[in-house]
Amino acid sequence: MDxxxxxxxxxGLLVGFIVGMTGVGGGSLMTPILLWFGINPATAVGTDLLYAAITKSGGVLVHKKNDNIDWGITGWLTLGSVPAAGxxxxxxxxxxxxxxxxxxxxxxxLGFVLLLTALAIFFKQRLLAFAHRHAGDHYRLSDKSLNTLTVVTGVVLxxxxxLTSIGAGALGTVALFILYxxxxxxxxxGTEIAHxxxxxxxxxLGHASMGNMNWSMLGFLLMGSLPGIYMGSHLTGRVPDSILRPCLAVMLIAIGYKLAF
Known part of the structure; x- marks a missing residue:
């Protein structure tokens, strides 16, 4: 191994560790790291997408076993996201x-989505507080409107x-918190992971069909990330969330600004 x-x-070990500890940061960290290694953007995105699909598939099995997935919401999201991705x-x-x-x-x-992800991470608690505060007031959506907004959210994601391999994690979770x-x-x-x-x-697979894939690199990333996620998950809660999230957000803002501008 060179x-x-x-x-x-x-x-892979570093990103897996952070994902296991915080639940966010997979694509938003992995793709910029691959760019830093000199991988061209299209190949970095394509490889990271399959990396995410493989690493999150294990999470689906666990969440399904624990009945943590709302398949109705997953279906509405997929109805928008898969055609939009195509x-x-x-x-x-x-x-x-x-x-x-x-x-x-x-x-x-990638730069702009990283900036949006950083804002979602940084202001997540305020957004959740706002959603809970107004959840029962007269602005409550009908089922039809809620399903439509869920499909639109899927389209955006x-x-x-x-385009970037980023968005399904931090942005998707915040959007679902606001809607539900x-x-x-x-x-x-669990629903966000299932989607x-x-x-x-x-x-x-679409990127792979265009040649935007490095299979050997994918294998080495998984070799590090799987034990990294395992170790990080055992440290969840050891480091205060009030320290972890701002640090992650600031790092993503710096990377996103550099890529976008």
Whole structure:
């Protein structure tokens, strides 16, 4: 194993550890790290999407066993996200003959989505407090409006994930908290993971069909991330959330600003 491959294992270990400890930061950290390694943006996004699909699939099995998934919400999200991801992949494939243009689009979109993710992480508690405060007032949505907004949320997430590999985690969870403030946190998290797996799998396979994939790198990332997630999950709650989230948000803002501007 050469030095570069060891670096991918260490990167997987680091990201897996942070995800296990905080529940966020997978794609928003992994894709920028791969760019830092000199991987071109399209390949970084494609590889990270399949990485996310594989690592989160284990989470689906656990959440399904514990009845933590609302399959109705998952279905409405998927109804919007999968077609949107397909259209986004079609748009990227039209740029495939001009790789510089495709990489430029992906890189700039990545920067803006990282900034949005950082804001979602930083203001998550305030957003949740607002959602709970207004959950029972006269602004409460009808079932039809709620389903429509869920599909629209899926569309937005589908575009972001297919373009950047980011969005299904932090942004998706915050959106679900706002739309469904009375649903238990464990079920919201389980539902977001259940939705993320097919979305990232389809988007990842779409990128792979365009050649935006490095299979050996994916293997080395998983080699590090699986034990990293295991170790990080055992430290959940040891480091105060009030310290972890602002640090993660500031780091993502710095990376996002550099990529977008």
């Amino acid at each position: 030095f570069g491959n060891i670096g991918f294992v260490v990167a 259209l986004t992949l079609w748009f990227l494939s039209s740029l495939h003959t001009a790789p510089d243009a495709m990489n430029s689009v992906i890189k700039q979109a 589908g575009v972001m994930v297919a 403030p009375f649903l238990d946190t464990r079920r919201l998290v 993320a797996v097919p979305l990232t799998l389809i988007a990842g």
